[in-house]
Structures are given as C-alpha cells and as structure tokens.
Amino acid sequence: MSRQDINRAGEMDVFVRAVELGGFSAAATACRMTPSAVSKLIARLEARLGIRLINRSTRRLQLTPEGCAFYERSVSILADIAEAERYASAGEQAAGPIRINTSASFGNHVLAPLLSSFMALHPAVTLDISYTDKVVDLMEERADVAIRAGPLKNSSLIARKLGAARKFIVASPDYLRRHGEPKSIADLQQHCRIGFSYSRAIGGWPLLDQDDTVLVPVTPGIQVGDGEGMRHLALSGAGLARLAVFTVGADIAAGRLVSVLEDMNPGDLEEFYAVYIGQGGPLPARVRALLDFLAANVRL
Incomplete structure (x- = not known):
C-alpha cells in the first residue's frame, strides 16, 4: 500500500x-x-x-x-x-465573511435596503461588497456571489434568478426644457445619449416601430462605466439615459426624471441573477443563507 x-x-x-x-x-x-x-x-x-x-x-x-x-x-x-x-x-449556522460583487445601481437601490434585515438574521456574518458594472472573474476577485444582469454565457458558474426589471429612457425636466422631448426614433439623433463605456450584450436601445421591435444603435455623446454614474448624469441634465426601473423609479415618481418615448417602450425585461462558483460540493452555510435571502426578498 x-x-x-x-x-x-x-x-x-x-x-x-x-x-x-x-x-x-x-x-x-x-x-x-x-x-x-x-x-x-x-x-x-x-x-x-x-x-x-x-x-x-x-x-x-x-x-x-x-x-x-x-x-x-x-x-x-x-x-x-x-x-x-x-x-x-460553520455547521448549519451562517458565519464568516461573504464577498459580494454587484453593480452600483443594484447595490445602492436593491441590495443596500435589504442588508440590515439579512444581518439581523445572521449576526455572525460579515460582508465585503465591491461595486462594479464590469463582469469580473469570481475566482480572481475571491468573490463568493456576484449579481449579474442579462443573458449568461455558459461557464462554471451557477446562477440563481432574482427577477427581471423593465427599463426606461429618461431625462431631467431641465434637459427637456432646453432640448425638447423626443417623439420618434429619428428625434434621438438630435439628442445627447448617455451610454456605457464597455460592451453590452444588447448594444442598442430596443424601441417599437409600429408593430416591430427594432434595436436602435446608440452612439453616446457621453460614456460612463456604471449605471449609477449614468443616473447622476441624467439627473444633472446631461442627456438621455436608458436605465432599469429600480435605478430610476423613485426619480420618475418624484419628478426628478421624466420617462420619454414610453409609447415606444417594448416592455422588455432585463433579468438579474446571483451567480456563484459551482464546484460540485455543498455551499458554505453563509453563502447559501445569502442566496436564499436574496431569492426570497429581491423585488425588481
């Protein structure tokens, strides 16, 4: 032997x-x-x-x-x-550090309001949250869970769906007073559009053209690396932006932003997932607790 x-x-x-x-x-x-x-x-x-x-x-x-x-x-x-x-x-008790990678918009508007309840349920857990809209390597970043939007590529990651969110094209009232409100796809060419500085799975703005949904290419006048930065640019009157309802819903309700071309909004939904590395073994109790909590409490 x-x-x-x-x-x-x-x-x-x-x-x-x-x-x-x-x-x-x-x-x-x-x-x-x-x-x-x-x-x-x-x-x-x-x-x-x-x-x-x-x-x-x-x-x-x-x-x-x-x-x-x-x-x-x-x-x-x-x-x-x-x-x-x-x-x-950690037995059946959730304990120890959890590293989370998420976008600034999801982190600020969806995740942050839930964390006090999660920590009350699991006081032995500590959280380390990193904000970035870019897709990161979970192994390299040593992240336990990442929140990602849109279609997922085949990989070693396991995904748990958290929900789906509508998106709106928005602008500030001040911007619309200065530049007018777009009424058609052609009108968009006359407006400053705020886009992402990295490639996206969907490279344009989907809009209804009669009964068909068309993908309108967006050549941004301003580029930014995250959705929360885009929201602040829109609030400041810099241009038009297309963002998820959880990012701009409160701003629309308060009148800080106005939804435009809503009659041409196809109502498409952007799906959000909690993803983690799947290696065949059982998840640590702390990670399983977070995934279960997010699945039960995230509302988009």
Whole structure:
C-alpha cells in the first residue's frame, strides 16, 4: 500500500476508540467493523510505525509508553480535524465573511435596503461588497456571489434568478426644457445619449416601430462605466439615459426624471441573477443563507 493510500486519520480514530472503549470488540461496534478487522488495523499501524502500541497480555488493553504518547497526539489531531471541518462548514449556522460583487445601481437601490434585515438574521456574518458594472472573474476577485444582469454565457458558474426589471429612457425636466422631448426614433439623433463605456450584450436601445421591435444603435455623446454614474448624469441634465426601473423609479415618481418615448417602450425585461462558483460540493452555510435571502426578498 502506498503512503498516499493510507488513511491515517481513520487509523487514529479506530485506535482512539479502542483505547477509550476498552477493547477491540467495542471499537468494532462503534466503527461498524468486525473485531478481527480492528485487530488487523492496529497490527498494521504498529508494523508501519515500528513500535508496539498496545500490550495484549491482559483482558483489557494496556498501552505501552509509546502507545500513550501516540494516543494523546491522536486525540489532539482528531480534535483539530473536527474543528477545521466545523470552521469550514460553520455547521448549519451562517458565519464568516461573504464577498459580494454587484453593480452600483443594484447595490445602492436593491441590495443596500435589504442588508440590515439579512444581518439581523445572521449576526455572525460579515460582508465585503465591491461595486462594479464590469463582469469580473469570481475566482480572481475571491468573490463568493456576484449579481449579474442579462443573458449568461455558459461557464462554471451557477446562477440563481432574482427577477427581471423593465427599463426606461429618461431625462431631467431641465434637459427637456432646453432640448425638447423626443417623439420618434429619428428625434434621438438630435439628442445627447448617455451610454456605457464597455460592451453590452444588447448594444442598442430596443424601441417599437409600429408593430416591430427594432434595436436602435446608440452612439453616446457621453460614456460612463456604471449605471449609477449614468443616473447622476441624467439627473444633472446631461442627456438621455436608458436605465432599469429600480435605478430610476423613485426619480420618475418624484419628478426628478421624466420617462420619454414610453409609447415606444417594448416592455422588455432585463433579468438579474446571483451567480456563484459551482464546484460540485455543498455551499458554505453563509453563502447559501445569502442566496436564499436574496431569492426570497429581491423585488425588481
């Protein structure tokens, strides 16, 4: 048997049980083995170590001095293994750090209002949140969960859908007073449009043209790297922007932004997902708790 094939922790466990339960038969019952199998395992262990651990001349097991030392170290090592496993899984309690990657818009308008409730439910969890609209490598960023929008490419990531949001073309009242309100697709050419500075799955603005939905190319007068920055530019009167309802819904209701070309809005929905790395094993309790909480509480 090669060194790699030896289950040292398993050997230690059987040896410790034999000592603490006072015999091979009791250890065999506890370990779901036969007494002969326990005897052979101890004999192999002694042969491999080159020492006698147990004197078998009496009806009860009697440890040799070397056996006493090995027993004490085995108990300590098995306790360390059990503690490592408890720390890794945190049992059924959600505990430890969670690294979240999300867009600034989703983070500010959807995630942030929910976090106090999540932390009240799971006080042993700590959160580390990174805001970026760019798609990041979860492994490289050491992120446990990322919130992503739009169609997902095939990958090793596992996705849990959180919902879908409508989008609106908006502008500030001041911008519309200065430049007029667009009434048609052709009118968009006369307006400053605010776009993203990175490539998107959908590279234009979908609008209804009679009964068909057409994708209107957008050559932005201003480019920005995140949706929250785009919202602030629209609020400042810089131009037109197309953003999700959770980003601009409160601004529209308060009159800070105005929805334009709404009769041409096709009502398309942008889907949002919580994604995480799938490696075949069970999720840590802290990550599973966050995913379950988001799935139950996110409203877009």
